[in-house]
Amino acid sequence: MNIALEHVSRRFGGFTALDDVSLEVRQGELLALLGPSGSGKTTLLRIIAGLDAPDDVPGARIRMDGEEIDWRKPRPHQVGFVFQHYALFRTMTVFENIAFGLRVKRKADRPDETAIRARVNELLALIQLESVAGRYPSQLSGGQRQRVALARALAIEPRILLLDEPFGALDAKVRQDLRRWLRNLHGKIPVTSVLVTHDQEEALEVADRIVIMRAGRIEQVGTPEEVFHHPKSAFVMDFLGNVNLFHARLEGEAAGEAKTQVRARPHDLEVSRVEGTGSSLKGKVTRIQTAGAAVKVEVTTEEGEAILVEMPHDRFKHSGIATGEQVFVNVKDARVFLEDYTI
Amino acid sequence: MKGSDPGWVRWVLITVALAFLAVMLVAPLAAVFMEAFGKGTRVYWRNVTDPATLSAMRLTLTAAAVSAPLNALFGLAAAWAVTRFEFPGRSLLVTLIDLPFAVSPVIAGLIFVAGFGSQTAFGGWLADHGLRVIFATPGIVLATLFVTFPFVARELIPLMQEQGSDDEQAAITLGASGWTTFRRITLPRIRLALVYGLILANARAIGEFGAVSVVSGHIRGVTNTLPLHVEILYNEYNFTGAFAVASLLALFALATIAAKNILEWRLRRAREEGDKS
Numbered sequence: 001m002n003i004a005l006e007h008v009s010r011r012f013g014g015f016t017a018l019d020d021v022s023l024e025v026r027q028g029e030l031l032a033l034l035g036p037s038g039s040g041k042t043t044l045l046r047i048i049a050g051l052d053a054p055d056d057v058p059g060a061r062i063r064m065d066g067e068e069i070d071w072r073k074p075r076p077h078q079v080g081f082v083f084q085h086y087a088l089f090r091t092m093t094v095f096e097n098i099a100f101g102l103r104v105k106r107k108a109d110r111p112d113e114t115a116i117r118a119r120v121n122e123l124l125a126l127i128q129l130e131s132v133a134g135r136y137p138s139q140l141s142g143g144q145r146q147r148v149a150l151a152r153a154l155a156i157e158p159r160i161l162l163l164d165e166p167f168g169a170l171d172a173k174v175r176q177d178l179r180r181w182l183r184n185l186h187g188k189i190p191v192t193s194v195l196v197t198h199d200q201e202e203a204l205e206v207a208d209r210i211v212i213m214r215a216g217r218i219e220q221v222g223t224p225e226e227v228f229h230h231p232k233s234a235f236v237m238d239f240l241g242n243v244n245l246f247h248a249r250l251e252g253e254a255a256g257e258a259k260t261q262v263r264a265r266p267h268d269l270e271v272s273r274v275e276g277t278g279s280s281l282k283g284k285v286t287r288i289q290t291a292g293a294a295v296k297v298e299v300t301t302e303e304g305e306a307i308l309v310e311m312p313h314d315r316f317k318h319s320g321i322a323t324g325e326q327v328f329v330n331v332k333d334a335r336v337f338l339e340d341y342t343i
Numbered sequence: 344m345k346g347s348d349p350g351w352v353r354w355v356l357i358t359v360a361l362a363f364l365a366v367m368l369v370a371p372l373a374a375v376f377m378e379a380f381g382k383g384t385r386v387y388w389r390n391v392t393d394p395a396t397l398s399a400m401r402l403t404l405t406a407a408a409v410s411a412p413l414n415a416l417f418g419l420a421a422a423w424a425v426t427r428f429e430f431p432g433r434s435l436l437v438t439l440i441d442l443p444f445a446v447s448p449v450i451a452g453l454i455f456v457a458g459f460g461s462q463t464a465f466g467g468w469l470a471d472h473g474l475r476v477i478f479a480t481p482g483i484v485l486a487t488l489f490v491t492f493p494f495v496a497r498e499l500i501p502l503m504q505e506q507g508s509d510d511e512q513a514a515i516t517l518g519a520s521g522w523t524t525f526r527r528i529t530l531p532r533i534r535l536a537l538v539y540g541l542i543l544a545n546a547r548a549i550g551e552f553g554a555v556s557v558v559s560g561h562i563r564g565v566t567n568t569l570p571l572h573v574e575i576l577y578n579e580y581n582f583t584g585a586f587a588v589a590s591l592l593a594l595f596a597l598a599t600i601a602a603k604n605i606l607e608w609r610l611r612r613a614r615e616e617g618d619k620s
Contacts, residue, residue: 083509087509155517
């Protein structure tokens with residue numbers, strides 16, 4: 001299903017959760033709403049689900065497959081919603097949890113018992129939990145519970161699947177497995193999905209497109225590659241990963257002598273015994289961390305500023321740099337955003 | 344602290360506690376039954392099956408039976424409103440629910456006399472239409488309701504607050520109607536707490552003296568409840584009769600405690616299960 005939101009706002013008392021947001025969710029894509037807490041991403045998700053309604057302001061519109069919907073009325077289209085804390089029905093078995101959406105259908109639409117059983121078993125196979133069908137949610141692990149919650153949401157064959165921080169309550173390892181599993185599942189069942197997360201790694205790994213939100217507004221929309229390599233603002237760049245901040249002065253006719261900040265990702269810097277041809281800073285190696293996918297080197301400049309540099313293991317070995325050594329940090333790539341922000 | 348007290352401290356504390364219980368609870372309870380049966384089982388049976396006693400029992404059970412479903416309804420509505428919605432006056436409502444616990448039951452009775460007595464405008468109008476409230480069964484039911492309505496709400500509010508509304512929202516997104524959601528999701532989760540609140544309310548309804556005494560008028564065989572009947576018999580120096588009726592109340596109390604303990608045990612188990620999820 002294609003969902004289009006136009007000029008949607010939502011205020012709670014004096015707090016503006018959403019401020020004139022327009023967004024399109026495309027048919028079959030997995031869209032991630034990414035932002036710090038309080039940025040309005042969950043409110044946006046709940047409005048799409050029909051669990052909350054936007055403020056009644058002129059121009060505010062929600063369209064589903066081009067058709068304008070009345071958000072005061074219950075949604076005509078069924079929505080699969082997965083909650084952060086699973087919200088499984090603890091008085092029902094796994095099987096009955098998954099069957100719930102089918103059993104509460106109006107009599108005319110309700111499948112018969114055999115069809116319900118077939119559908120639930122099919123979903124149990126999909127989440128690889130056939131063996132626990134008779135158990136209660138309290139007897140499952142967190143990862144298993146979230147898979148059951150997903151199967152329950154998928155049972156009604158929703159045209160939109162909404163996931164509210166679905167992996168937020170899980171261990172790092174389980175979270176990674178489930179992320180990959182969700183990505184595969186979306187490949188198999190390409191239902192239009194919206195995922196809310198505050199974990200940039202999760203959004204970059206899972207989503208087709210990412211919406212980065214800040215203080216009730218959309219900061220940038222794009223594919224993971226676009227938002228990571230071409231951030232439109234300092235906020236997006238800072239939010240999507242580690243950033244080194246350098247203070248600088250802009251020189252030129254238009255700028256006069258404005259102060260500004262230069263941002264560079266740790267992997268866009270290089271530590272060398274030789275001064276580079278471009279921008280280069282002098283400093284002392286204060287810390288080297290080799291445990292991890294990349295080697296992290298901390299260089300402290302003469303002004304006392306710490307710079308983080310990341311490099312592959314082989315290049316680090318080749319360079320032979322050691323703690324305490326005087327080095328140059330050469331800037332391979334950096335960005336300046338004219339309009340800066342404050343948090 | 345366990346193990347740090349010398350043995351004799353523990354024994355002294357246990358002895359004091361048990362002695363206190365024996366003097367304050369067990370002995371009086373035993374005395375009630377001993378007095379009641381003091382003139383033999385036949386007299387006891389006659390006292391218990393006396394028409395005035397039976398009428399009082401009927402009235403007491405009627406008041407309890409009418410107030411139980413109303414308490415359940417009000418308690419659910421209040422708990423639902425307070426835990427699921429934000430509205431102006433929400434905290435005032437929470438405070439007001441506790442009011443019957445704060446005021447003396449006698450004042451509660453007087454409130455109803457002031458509101459529904461035949462000398463008042465509303466009470467007079469009701470009386471003209473053939474409905475007596477004060478010195479009649481409706482007044483007794485009203486007074487009973489007033490003193491018992493906080494019990495269910497007070498049991499449900501903290502539980503529903505803790506559980507949150509995610510489950511209900513999940514059911515709604517799965518296409519369940521409001522009623523189905525309540526019946527299949529909300530009710531099973533709060534069922535034990537609801538029954539627990541009702542048991543407490545029921546115990547209070549059966550034992551209520553002060554509020555009911557004011558609105559009853561003490562008409563023997565008509566507006567006497569069991570506690571009021573005990574007082575009348577006692578004032579008439581019919582001690583055996585008074586104790587016989589009192590023993591009935593004591594039996595209700597024991598049954599309540601047994602039911603309460605069984606439920607508490609089941610509630611604890613349910614909460615432990617809940618904690619795991």
